[in-house]
Amino acid sequence: MFPGIHSAVTPDKAAVIVASTGAEITYAELEVRSARFARWMFDAGLRRGDHIAVLTDNDPTIFELYWGALRSGLYITVVNHHGTVDDLAYVITDSGARVLVASAALAGLAEDLAGRVPPTCRRLAFGGPVAGYELYEDTMSGVSSQPLAEQPRGSDMAYSSGTTGRPKGIKSPLPDRQIHEAPADALAVLVEAQFGFGPDTVYLSPAPIYHAAPLRYSAATQALGGTVVLMDRFEAEKALATIDRYAVTHSQWVPTHFIRMLKLPEQTRERYDLSSLHVALHAAAPCPIEVKQAMLDWWGDVLYEYYSCSENNGSTLINSEEWRRKPGSVGRDGLQGIAHICGDDGRELGPHEVGLIYFQRDDWYFEYHGDPEKTADARHPDHPTWTTVGDVGYLDEDRYLYLTDRATFMIISGGVNIYPQQVENCLSMHPAILDVAVIGVPDPEMGQAVRAVVQLMPGMSPSDDLAHNIIDFARDRLAHYTCPRSVQFVDNLPRTETGKLAKHRL
Structure with a gap:
């Protein structure tokens, strides 16, 4: 499965x-340009295992660059x-990129980078001239x-989103086969x-x-001969209009997208035909139960989390039917890897006990590029094939996983552990709130509030x-000790475009 076949x-x-x-870019054009x-x-001397970097907005040129690298x-x-x-x-230098390809739409940023990347990194710009770059x-x-x-088949190397610090490259071994040879890419097989x-x-x-899931799922679509419809950026009504216009069958979202679409006026939401949509995937952040239920009521059982x-x-x-039975769950393990919930001492915990989420996956290996200490920290002290990315949650008696938060976001107030995600999910449904983050602040009596x-x-x-109303809204729905004791209003929250809160900035 490779676009050249199609x-x-x-x-x-x-x-x-x-x-x-x-x-449009046709399959014939994609084949010629990527080759x-x-x-x-x-001809420039790059060989298997070397690295390139791309700086671009949502421009379709990314796909000829991606498939050129992968082949x-x-x-x-x-x-x-x-x-x-x-x-x-930092990312371009850390990756060891020998080529940087930039979009002229980001000329200012590209020009600022020209003198900051190693002189051995060759620079190209597409879509127009950029100072310091070859056209x-x-x-x-x-x-x-x-x-x-x-x-030989290559691979993407994503960098962590940096929500808790400086991003790190996530590197896996290259497949030992040609681009057109079986087995196909695992994600293409899975989807x-x-x-x-x-x-x-x-x-x-x-x-x-530039995020891993949009790039990988788009590439999997092309590997299977489908068509990717690429939006410049998310806008709630334009997303609905795009589904209608192009008879979209599959899509991928984050909870923030759902919240923005649900807050459109009802007559706007009813204006568009969404009947072509068979699968609406969502991930990246836990979806509040009320939001997920509202989306199911609107779109029907096409949601897969x-x-x-x-x-x-x-x-x-x-899937949707399972979620109705297990509201709030992100699914059962076994799709890729076996989940284990462990305490701070590494001991495996039982059903409904909250701890660090590990996955046991014997067929997969990754490392953080240039950071052996972080690579080691991601592995269980007693089980080297169990790895974690720092998320916290629990399994129920049927092995359905529930997320509570990241370990680094936990608030300890009066000796009690509070996971902000639950409070954020609740407050996101307040009619006056567009976006919300819950954090711990120093408190002389409780340690944190x-x-x-x-x-x-x-x-x-x-x-x-309004601040008192927001606090009362939470207290009517949650245990009082988890609820905010104060509210701070801001113009914008530092959220990545996949919906993750960059809480270290707060």
Whole structure:
């Protein structure tokens, strides 16, 4: 399963459509362009195991760069263009990238980076001139598009989102096979079997393509011969209009997307035909029960929730029918890896006991690039095939997993552990709240006190009365010791575009 195979059978079929303009890249075009880029990199001296980096917005050119790297045995990192110049320069340098390809749409950021990356890193810019970069289109114009004789399969190398500190590269061994050889990419096999991805799939990607899930699921769609519909950025009504316009069959979301769409006026939501939608995946952050129920009432039983991470050390899955029986769960283990819940001492805990989530996966290995200490910390002290990314939760008696929070976000107030996610889920349904984070602040008596940091809906104004109303809203629904004792109003919260709160910034 590789787009080049589909170019021979359905050359004029769209591999990707730009949602805002309708512009297309066909499978024939994707094959020629990715093969040309692969040959250019080979001629430039890059070989299996080398690394390239890409700085881009949601531009469809990413797919020729991605497949060019993957058919060359290279690692590719798509950097988060919302990061600081320091962060981006760190990632590009840390990865050892020998080529940086940047979009002219991000010219200012690209120019700032030009002097910050190693001189051995060759710089190309597509879509227009950028100072300090070769023009990608001119550089490729004289290069042959004949595929290389050897096309070892490469891999993406995602960097952690950095919600708790500086991002780290997540590196897995390269597959020992050619791009077109079996077995196919594991994610393509999984989405074909679990969600019916295939040649008839029209997959909507509304999230930033630099994140692991949007990039990997879009690539899996193309590996199976479907069509990716790429939004420039998420906007609630435009997302619904895009489903209607392109008869989208599969899509992927985060809870923040759901909340924004649910807060559209009812007449706006009813304006669009969503009947083509067969599968709506969601992940990245726990979905509040009230939000999930409202989405099921609106879209029907097309919702599938999974829990995974960029490290890909394990995953769970739950469909709509299961979730109605197990509200709040992110699914059963066994999809990829076996879940274990462990205490601080490493001891495995029983059903409904909250602890650190480990996955046992004997067929998968990852390391944090250049950080053996963090790699070691991710492994269980007694079971080296059990790994964790720091999330906290519990299994019920049927092995359904429930998330509570990340260990680093836990609040300890009066000696009691409080997991902010539960409070955030509750407050997200307050009619005046657009976004909310719950954190611990120093308290001379309790050690820490719970504070809600709130971004209000447009047209709402902060006030003491509203703060008291928000606290009462939580107290009517949650155990009182978990509820905020104070509310702070802010203009915006530091949230990544996959919906994760960057709480270290708060």
